[in-house]
Amino acid sequence: MRILYFSRDYTPHDHRFLAALAQTEHQVFYLRLENRGRAWENRPIPAGIEIIPWAGGQKEARFRDGLRLLLDLKRVIRDVKPDLIHAGPVQRSAFLAALTGFQPLVSMSWGYDLLVDAKRSHWWERATRYTLRHSAAFVGDCDTIRSKEKLADYYRAADLYVSASHSDGSSISLLEALACGTPVLLSDIPGNKEWVEEGDVGWLFGEGDAADLASSIVHALHGRADLPQMTQIIKGLSASFRLKCRYGRKKHCRYHPSPHGI
Template sequence: MKILYFSRDYTPHDHRFLSALAQTPHTIYYLRLERSARQLEDRPLPPQVEQVQWLGGRRPLAWRDYPRLLADLKRVIRRIQPDVIHAGPIQSAAFLAALSGFRPLVSMSWGSDVLLDADRSAWMRWVTRFTLRRTTVLAADCRTVQEKAAGFGFPRQRVVLFPWGVDLTRFQPGRADEFRARRGWQDAFVVLSLRTWEPLYGVDVVARGFARAARHNPRLRLLLLGGG
């Protein structure tokens, strides 16, 4: 089977998904929609994955780019003749895939696309509804996304719940005696937050909540390891 994996950019999540797909007997193609100003992942594609060269994936995305990208996406589909397209987020890569008319389409929500972006304007609500109506299966990482998609008319029974989890090759349980000793935290209860410091992720709520809790429990410590 030939799978066209179509994503907005190239992120650690994309690397993980493509690495898993590369271990299957299927032929995997990767299509990148944009190249953002900030590099998000520096690991190369798995050697089993073929990156498709096309008009996209060279600069940040703008709505005015969609007509020419749609025409070139149709050319890519005719050349590759995939058996399935896996595309996301909803209002970018999945929207273009839906516009192409290709089926079957597996649309993958990245969480904030359905939970936040879908309600930013009447246009975004239309784009979301248009894409979901032309989606064969929706991959979502939690029931909250499933329920929000249902509010746009997408059948719950066609949602695959797939929590993304963590990369255990990078994050795994272990002893941290030296780390704690350097900070005098041997007996501390440590709270770890890895979210990017953007309003979307509520890191300010974590900080305020921690400050209130620490007044009652002096053993608490907080590590904010995101950035932004």
């Protein structure tokens, strides 16, 4: 099978998926929508993946570039002749792929696109609905199978969970850490600020700011005596969220129960 993997940029998520695809018998082609000027992932494209040159992938994609990119994407599809297109996030790469009319299209959500971008405006909502209606399948980013029991032990043994992500939706590992009562130190990207406010169950530092990250770790170390109290607060919040999920209306539940328990 010939697979065209079309993503917004090149991130650790993309490297993980491309590395897995490179181990299959399929012929995989990689198409990058834009280059936002930052190295999100330092590892090279996995061996065996063919990078496709096209009109995009050189700079940040703007709305005014849409028609030019759409026309060249159609050209790429004619040249590559993929059996399947795997594209995401929903309102960017997947939306552009949906506009070409190609099928089958597998749309990929990074989490943030559905939790935040879909609500940015009426236009973003329409783009989301159009893409999902024209997708043969819809998948979400998820980790490979892990030992849940051991993972919970690791979380509980840690004094602090640290995440320096540049881009993420609702991080599964963040929610797992909170469900296990572990205080957190997070980059201040929108997906993290959805769940954590400064000083309640952890701390935030400037995304991409190594000095701020270092000083925040030192601050947490100096305030280590406060961590057990944070743990108790987190456990109380987790129990409250589980009750709301079990007995309340699902649409009002923001925090889902952990498979690990507390």
